[in-house]
Structure formats: C-alpha cells, structure tokens
Amino acid sequence: MYQVIARKYRPQSFSELIGQEHVQKTLTNAIQNQRIAHGYIFSGQRGTGKTTVARIVARCLNCIQGPTARPCGVCSSCVEISAGNSVDVIEIDAASNRGINEMREIRENVRYRPARDRYKIFIVDEAHQITKEAFNALLKTLEEPPEWVVFILCTTEAYEIPNTIASRCQHFSFRSVDFDEIVNRMKMISTEEGIEADEETLSVLAQAGEGSVRDSLSALDQAIACCGKVLRVDDIRALLGMFGTESLRAVAEAVHKQDGGRMLEIVQELERNGQSLQHFSRELSRYWRNLLVAKIAKKPSRLIPASDREQQDLLETASWFSEEDLTRYLNLTLDLYKTLQSSLQPRLHLELGLIKLVQAGKLQSIEEALAGLENSEPAQPAPARPVAAKPPDEHLTASTRVAAPRPPAFQAPPKSAPPAPPAPAGSGDLRQLLYDALIKAGSNFTADAVQHSEISLQGSDLVVRAPKAMLFSLKDASMQRAASEVLGKPVRVRVEAGENVSTAPVGAPVIAPGTNAAPDAGLRERALSHPGVKRFQELFEDAQVRTVRNLNE
Ligand SMILES: Nc1ncnc2c1ncn2[C@@H]1O[C@H](COP(=O)(O)OP(=O)(O)O)[C@@H](O)[C@H]1O
Ligand SMILES: [Mg+2]
Ligand SMILES: [Zn+2]
Known part of the structure; x- marks a missing residue:
C-alpha cells in the first residue's frame, strides 16, 4: 500500500x-x-x-x-x-x-x-x-x-x-521550520525515493508549506502524483497555482518604470490564463514583503523562503526602491488583498490597486525633499521630481509624503458647472479625484459641491464638510458611488456642515481656526522671508502658508 x-x-x-x-x-x-x-x-x-x-x-x-x-x-x-x-x-x-x-x-x-x-x-x-x-x-x-x-x-x-x-x-x-531545513529534508527524501527535482523545484514545494513540514511534504506527494519521477519547476508552479517570480517581478518593474499601461496588461494576462486574481494579490504581498526584507538585510537572508538565485533577484529588484517605498507598496497590496477577498469585481479592483502602486511610486518623501533643501542652493531647480503639497492619504500616514505636481489647474467642467473655485488646502488630491469621478458620472451639482468642501478620511469614513447650502447635493447617491470608486473599497460618506469651510482664492492667506485672526504682521513677513520657507515654496508650488506661529511663545 x-x-x-x-x-x-x-x-x-x-x-x-x-x-x-x-x-x-x-x-x-x-x-x-x-x-x-x-x-x-x-x-x-x-x-x-x-x-x-x-x-x-x-x-x-x-x-x-x-x-x-x-x-x-x-x-x-x-x-x-x-x-x-x-x-x-x-x-x-x-x-x-x-x-x-x-x-x-x-x-x-x-x-x-x-x-x-x-x-x-x-x-x-x-x-x-x-x-x-x-x-x-x-x-x-x-x-x-x-x-x-x-x-x-x-x-x-x-x-x-x-x-x-x-x-x-x-x-x-x-516553531515553523526554516525554509533551508525543509528544502534539505526534501532533498534527502527525493533522493531516497528516486525523484528527480532540482533545488528550485524543491524550493517552490517548500514555499507551499509556509513553514509546515507536513504541508511541504504533502505538496511533494501531490507533485509526484501529478508529474511522476521527474519534477520540473514550471509544472510544479502551475500545479500549485504559484506565480513565477516573473509576473510578480513584472509588477515591480512597472512600478519602477511608472508604467500604468503595463499593469493593465499584467491583469489581462492573469485573466487570460485563468489565474485567481485574489491569489495573485496575496502572492504579490509576499513578494513586496520579501523585497522589503531583502532591502533591509542587504544580503540573502534566511527570513526569505527562496532559493539562492531568487534571493539574488530579490536583492537586485529591491535596489530600485527605498525601504520606505517598499513599505508603502506592501501596505497598499495588503489593502488590495483585503478588498479582493470580498470584491464582486476583482479585475477592476486589481487594476485599480496596481495603478495605485504606480501612482504611489511618483511620490517623493518629505525626507528626500528636505535633504534637497539642505544640500542645494535656493536658486537650484527642484530635484528630479518637482512636488506639490499633498494631503495625507490613508495609506501614507506612516510617512509624510508629497506628490508630483498635478496638471496646473482643474479642467473646466464640461457642462454647467462654473470654473472650480480653488480648494481649501489640505484635501486637494482626494477632492480632485472625487470631482473627476463625479463629473465623469454626470453629477455636476455634486461635483461642484465637492469643490467647496473639505474632505478627509477618518478611519473608514469619508468626511465631507461643506457649507450648509450644499449639503443636499452632497447627500446624493452619486457621492457614495464616487467615493467608493476612488478609494477602491466601500466607504461610508459622512456629510457635515462646516462653517469654516474656505473657498478663498489661491494665495489669500487662510487663517486656521483657533489661531489669532491677525497674527503679528512682522512675524509673518519674517517667516516668509526665511530661506527655508522660501525654498519650500519653490519646491511645493501650490503650497500656502496658513498659519505662522512663534514657537517661543
Ligand atoms: N520537525 C520536523 N522534522 C521532520 N519532519 C517533520 C517535522 N515536523 C513535521 N514533520 C513531518 O510532518 C509530518 C507530520 O508531523 P506531525 O508531527 O504530525 O505535525 P503536528 O505538529 O501537526 O502534530 C511528520 O510525519 C513528518 O514527516
Ligand atoms: Mg499532530
Ligand atoms: Zn526500544
């Protein structure tokens, strides 16, 4: 038997x-x-x-x-x-x-x-x-x-x-057993059983066990039942529904090259090959995790379950990104995985998620910006990627980030809506996305109201603060739809009346609530002429100075 x-x-x-x-x-x-x-x-x-x-x-x-x-x-x-x-x-x-x-x-x-x-x-x-x-x-x-x-x-x-x-x-x-030890044990067993399998094949099988020796050995059993005595890595991957590092690496490459089009192709290929998109997002999370570990360790690490060759690949790929970038991509991908688990439109969400990775790649960290500020003379042009102020995004809370510039101004809305009044600083990008989505959906009134609102994410709620007269338009179902679409997951929209919602034109100083209505003019002037502040204003074209506070007070 x-x-x-x-x-x-x-x-x-x-x-x-x-x-x-x-x-x-x-x-x-x-x-x-x-x-x-x-x-x-x-x-x-x-x-x-x-x-x-x-x-x-x-x-x-x-x-x-x-x-x-x-x-x-x-x-x-x-x-x-x-x-x-x-x-x-x-x-x-x-x-x-x-x-x-x-x-x-x-x-x-x-x-x-x-x-x-x-x-x-x-x-x-x-x-x-x-x-x-x-x-x-x-x-x-x-x-x-x-x-x-x-x-x-x-x-x-x-x-x-x-x-x-x-x-x-x-x-x-x-404890879960080290990857190398499992591979070695499998090597011993396959020799004993007269099974031909190279290191990479065994490493794929060992990965399938996720630290459980029994699960790895069961995968080996399954492989033998399916492929006989000679195991080839491609067959095994296909059998286990594992993704070759190629398709995962392709995602990293597209992020690196800022190639959103390539992302869509990748999704297309996955679908054509009948692969589970949810599974893919999970594997992708693991891939970012491995890249992050590789980046931190700077050399092959036993914390990464992968063969030597794969470890080298990971190190090379990791060198394209900063530790901070990789953390961000991992976070975004984990969110994507969660979304896909309950999504009725997995393809759409995967596309959106991968595009978000590309967009997140355009961000420059405030640390980098500051480093540029310290090293360069004020007259120098901004570093490689000029930046503009970006509101905190739920995924980015871990580190303060600023975004690449958007097109100079909002496009004039196609139909009746008046030229968009500028937004109160602080909720720009999200609002722009919502605005675009609403215009696309033909909800011009709601879109217009969004322009007059302050928008923020609080937990899983999208909070919209707007002047009273506009609340009605914002409670429209199209708002709910646009919000879920933009954020790539179902969100609750909370509409609140906000008295301080500003619709002031760009450039006018906005005084933050709670501060002195007229700060000492001299103080403001001094602050604005400070070289650091000036440099910041060069770097972040659309930035406004909202409050000046004397730290010595
Ligand atoms: N630490 C280990 N060293 C070698 N083989 C192991 C080890 N753990 C599990 N195995 C393999 O997996 C099989 C199941 O292990 P078992 O001890 O039943 O796991 P459990 O922890 O679930 O009780 C064993 O028959 C053995 O082949
Ligand atoms: Mg047991
Ligand atoms: Zn005995």
Missing part, C-alpha cells in the same frame, strides 16, 4: 527531527536526568512535529533500554509505538473525543498501572477542542497523577488551554 511521504518519513528519534532544537535539547536533558513531568503541552503551527515528538518521547520513556534519549527502535515497545498500536501509549483525538465521558474514561484508565511498559502515556491531539467540563475532569488527574502517567497535550491553539491545566504542565512551543 502506498504510504504518504509525510508519514513514511516521520522522524523516529530526536536526531532525525529538523528545527525545534530547543524542544529537543530540553526534552533530551529531562529524559537523561529522569526528570519527567506528568503533563506537557506541545503547541505550534500544524505540521511542525508535535505529534512526532510526542511519539518520540513515548519511545524514549518506554523503550526496553530506557528511559533513554536514544530509543533502540527495535524492541517491541519502540516498534509498536511507531506503528501506533502500543497498549500503553494511548492517542486520543480530542476533535472527536472531547466530552466529559471520554475524560472520565481516561480518569478511570489512569488508575491502572501500564500493561507492560514503564509509563502510560496519553497523547491528546487537538487538545484545545476539549470541553470545559472535560478539562475539569482531566484536571483532577493532573492534580494527583499516579507516578506512571504522562499526558502530552498537542494543540495549535495554546491560549485555549485553561490556565488551571497549563500551570500543571511544561509548555513547549514548536
């Missing part, structure tokens, strides 16, 4: 285990020193060795040569434990035996000495599934355990084990 690889290659002793060094070491010492606890909790991600180690411990304790950290592997205890049919090692799946009756049964059973071996060992899988009452029954046993009893509770959800139980157990957390 065919046995799945994960089971066939279940480690039989500590030396075969990969990762989990801390668990190995502590348990080995405990066994050598005969300091065996009555209760253990093994917690951690699935497929990282909890059940495996529980069985190894059982062998260590019950091997005829034991207790020993190196069980013989050939005595009947060792053999039976591996096969899972030792009378004194009782495995319970708490997912199906979680009730009080089962626990009472265990409590009864515990009172009798082991049938043959030294210890009676209960391995409880999915222990978090045990009910509260059943845990209470178990607690009684753990409070006064007979000397021959050992409980090993395995769980992926350690926090669900009641404190009363946990405090009577030794706790080991199993």
Whole structure:
C-alpha cells in the first residue's frame, strides 16, 4: 500500500527531527536526568512535529533500554509505538473525543498501572477542542497523577488551554521550520525515493508549506502524483497555482518604470490564463514583503523562503526602491488583498490597486525633499521630481509624503458647472479625484459641491464638510458611488456642515481656526522671508502658508 511521504518519513528519534532544537535539547536533558513531568503541552503551527515528538518521547520513556534519549527502535515497545498500536501509549483525538465521558474514561484508565511498559502515556491531539467540563475532569488527574502517567497535550491553539491545566504542565512551543531545513529534508527524501527535482523545484514545494513540514511534504506527494519521477519547476508552479517570480517581478518593474499601461496588461494576462486574481494579490504581498526584507538585510537572508538565485533577484529588484517605498507598496497590496477577498469585481479592483502602486511610486518623501533643501542652493531647480503639497492619504500616514505636481489647474467642467473655485488646502488630491469621478458620472451639482468642501478620511469614513447650502447635493447617491470608486473599497460618506469651510482664492492667506485672526504682521513677513520657507515654496508650488506661529511663545 502506498504510504504518504509525510508519514513514511516521520522522524523516529530526536536526531532525525529538523528545527525545534530547543524542544529537543530540553526534552533530551529531562529524559537523561529522569526528570519527567506528568503533563506537557506541545503547541505550534500544524505540521511542525508535535505529534512526532510526542511519539518520540513515548519511545524514549518506554523503550526496553530506557528511559533513554536514544530509543533502540527495535524492541517491541519502540516498534509498536511507531506503528501506533502500543497498549500503553494511548492517542486520543480530542476533535472527536472531547466530552466529559471520554475524560472520565481516561480518569478511570489512569488508575491502572501500564500493561507492560514503564509509563502510560496519553497523547491528546487537538487538545484545545476539549470541553470545559472535560478539562475539569482531566484536571483532577493532573492534580494527583499516579507516578506512571504522562499526558502530552498537542494543540495549535495554546491560549485555549485553561490556565488551571497549563500551570500543571511544561509548555513547549514548536516553531515553523526554516525554509533551508525543509528544502534539505526534501532533498534527502527525493533522493531516497528516486525523484528527480532540482533545488528550485524543491524550493517552490517548500514555499507551499509556509513553514509546515507536513504541508511541504504533502505538496511533494501531490507533485509526484501529478508529474511522476521527474519534477520540473514550471509544472510544479502551475500545479500549485504559484506565480513565477516573473509576473510578480513584472509588477515591480512597472512600478519602477511608472508604467500604468503595463499593469493593465499584467491583469489581462492573469485573466487570460485563468489565474485567481485574489491569489495573485496575496502572492504579490509576499513578494513586496520579501523585497522589503531583502532591502533591509542587504544580503540573502534566511527570513526569505527562496532559493539562492531568487534571493539574488530579490536583492537586485529591491535596489530600485527605498525601504520606505517598499513599505508603502506592501501596505497598499495588503489593502488590495483585503478588498479582493470580498470584491464582486476583482479585475477592476486589481487594476485599480496596481495603478495605485504606480501612482504611489511618483511620490517623493518629505525626507528626500528636505535633504534637497539642505544640500542645494535656493536658486537650484527642484530635484528630479518637482512636488506639490499633498494631503495625507490613508495609506501614507506612516510617512509624510508629497506628490508630483498635478496638471496646473482643474479642467473646466464640461457642462454647467462654473470654473472650480480653488480648494481649501489640505484635501486637494482626494477632492480632485472625487470631482473627476463625479463629473465623469454626470453629477455636476455634486461635483461642484465637492469643490467647496473639505474632505478627509477618518478611519473608514469619508468626511465631507461643506457649507450648509450644499449639503443636499452632497447627500446624493452619486457621492457614495464616487467615493467608493476612488478609494477602491466601500466607504461610508459622512456629510457635515462646516462653517469654516474656505473657498478663498489661491494665495489669500487662510487663517486656521483657533489661531489669532491677525497674527503679528512682522512675524509673518519674517517667516516668509526665511530661506527655508522660501525654498519650500519653490519646491511645493501650490503650497500656502496658513498659519505662522512663534514657537517661543
Ligand atoms: N520537525 C520536523 N522534522 C521532520 N519532519 C517533520 C517535522 N515536523 C513535521 N514533520 C513531518 O510532518 C509530518 C507530520 O508531523 P506531525 O508531527 O504530525 O505535525 P503536528 O505538529 O501537526 O502534530 C511528520 O510525519 C513528518 O514527516
Ligand atoms: Mg499532530
Ligand atoms: Zn526500544
């Protein structure tokens, strides 16, 4: 009978285990020193060795040569434990035996000495599934355990084990296993099985497991079932629905080259190949994450699950961007992934999301701008990408950013709307986008009202403050639609009357609410003639000086 690889290659002793060094070491010492606890909790991600180690411990304790950290592997205890049919090692799946009756049964059973071996060992899988009452029954046993009893509770959800139980157990957390170690183990296994697979193929399979050895080995099984003894990386990628780094790299390249058109092509290709767009956005998030790690580490890192060649690629690609850029792209892509999970129009949202990446690439950080300000003489032209003041955008809160200049002024609206009055500073870009969307939708009145509003994002709400007379137009359904479209996700529009909403023409000083209505004129003049301020005004053409405040006051 065919046995799945994960089971066939279940480690039989500590030396075969990969990762989990801390668990190995502590348990080995405990066994050598005969300091065996009555209760253990093994917690951690699935497929990282909890059940495996529980069985190894059982062998260590019950091997005829034991207790020993190196069980013989050939005595009947060792053999039976591996096969899972030792009378004194009782495995319970708490997912199906979680009730009080089962626990009472265990409590009864515990009172009798082991049938043959030294210890009676209960391995409880999915222990978090045990009910509260059943845990209470178990607690009684753990409070006064007979000397021959050992409980090993395995769980992926350690926090669900009641404190009363946990405090009577030794706790080991199993970590997800390092990528390299999984690849090496798979190399060993495929040699053993006569499977031909190069490093890259194995690395793709290992990635599929996300740190779970079992999942990686299952992927290997699946690959063999599908492709036979010779595994080729392209087939495996297709099988697992993984994206070649090429399509991910193409996105990075398009961001780098500011090529929105290319983004649309990429989406088109994905759709044509019948690939899941949602899955793509997830892979893309991982890709930005890996680029960010590569950028920070500056060399191949074990924090990145990728082959050496891929690591080199990542380092090269990462060099196109700043750490800050990559953080931003990662953030945007994570948002995109979230949106796509519930989107009825995934293609549209993916397109929008990728275009947003291109736009985000046009931003220049305020740090860069300031650096330019310090180094260059005032008369020099602005650095490579001139900039204008940009309102904080929800994605950009982590760092202050300024945007490339927009076209000089709003285009005159096509129909009845009067030339757009300039906006109060601070909500420009978002408002412009909303305005454009509304004009496109033919909602001219609402568009006009938007021009007179102050717009901000507060949490997931879009808050629109406008003069009273315009509130009516803003409560229009088209506003809701435009807002969701512009932000690429459903948002709630909150319309508020704002008395201070300014529609002052460009250039007129606007006094921020709460400040002195007429700041000391001399102060303002001095501030405006300060070289730093002047330089800023050169850099940010549309910037207005709103308030001048004497910091010494
Ligand atoms: N740390 C590990 N070292 C080597 N193989 C492992 C490890 N963890 C899991 N495996 C492989 O995955 C399979 C399932 O592991 P298991 O111990 O049942 O995981 P779980 O943590 O879910 O209990 C094992 O049979 C083995 O092949
Ligand atoms: Mg298990
Ligand atoms: Zn033995």
